[in-house]
């Protein structure tokens with residue numbers, strides 16, 4: 087008897103169903119954006135796993151001194167930022183078109199906190215991004231303590247406008263780092279905000295009818311399998327539309343590297359990670375797509391765990407585990 091497999095609701099499948107073709111996210115990193123957890127507004131040093139200037143002076147060498155902040159009066163670099171947006175977008179779009187025949191794209195403001203700037207800077211960059219060739223929407227990576235009703239209202243306005251490249255309304259996503267629902271964990275990793283803040287702003291974002299993707303990390307310090315699953319359970323209750331999950335790994339130039347070297351942090355094993363991931367996937371309702379099932383880093387900055395080096399083998403092992411529960415990746 088042949089086995090019936092269910093397809094995993096990947097974001098790729100979600101896009102194909104909605105747009106009738108593949109849609110590719112184009113990651114963008116705009117100079118000047120930073121994070122309140124790095125610039126000292128909320129904290130200094132950033133999340134313990136985040137490699138940033140505080141721990142790596144080399145990162146700041148040759149980099150621009152100008153940093154955005156919501157309260158600055160004017161942004162003298164806005165035209166350069168628009169130019170940078172266009173250059174990065176076109177380079178990646180052309181590469182994806184050549185490699186995969188990609189035709190439709192979402193501009194993904196990925197690096198740092200992409201709502202942490204004066205509102206004029208944000209509205210200009212988001213509007214310019216939607217004007218780029220074959221763009222059908224935006225995805226904005228941020229922190230829950232860096233959004234305001236004014237920003238969400240503007241994004242909602244964009245989401246109500248018809249997009250000429252898709253014939254549908256602009257597809258507007260906000261991506262929030264949830265990481266964990268446990269305040270003791272958030273404190274331990276120096277996140278700079280608590281779970282109540284995450285809950286409040288994800289619920290507000292859903293109230294503006296925007297699409298929300300939640301980022302979750304497994305293997306955070308002192309977290310058990312049950313705690314990780316509770317984070318998934320609560321995130322589902324928040325009404326998120328998509329999820330990204332990855333294991334916590336240690337890289338050079340981070341506070342976590344010091345904890346690891348002092349024997350104060352034990353990374354999650356691949357076996358435990360996959361076990362927790364599979365249980366999480368089984369908990370997801372059909373309307374939540376999955377954008378990431380793991381992450382790895384194949385260079386010398388990885389300190390531990392070594393299984394995070396080979397993403398190819400991680401994906402193969404995840405595919406096998408999914409197949410065992412009759413799900414096709």
Ligand code: SF4
Nearest residue numbers: 121123132133136198
């Ligand atoms: S919120 Fe993001 S950019 Fe800011 S410190 Fe944490 S990981 Fe780094």
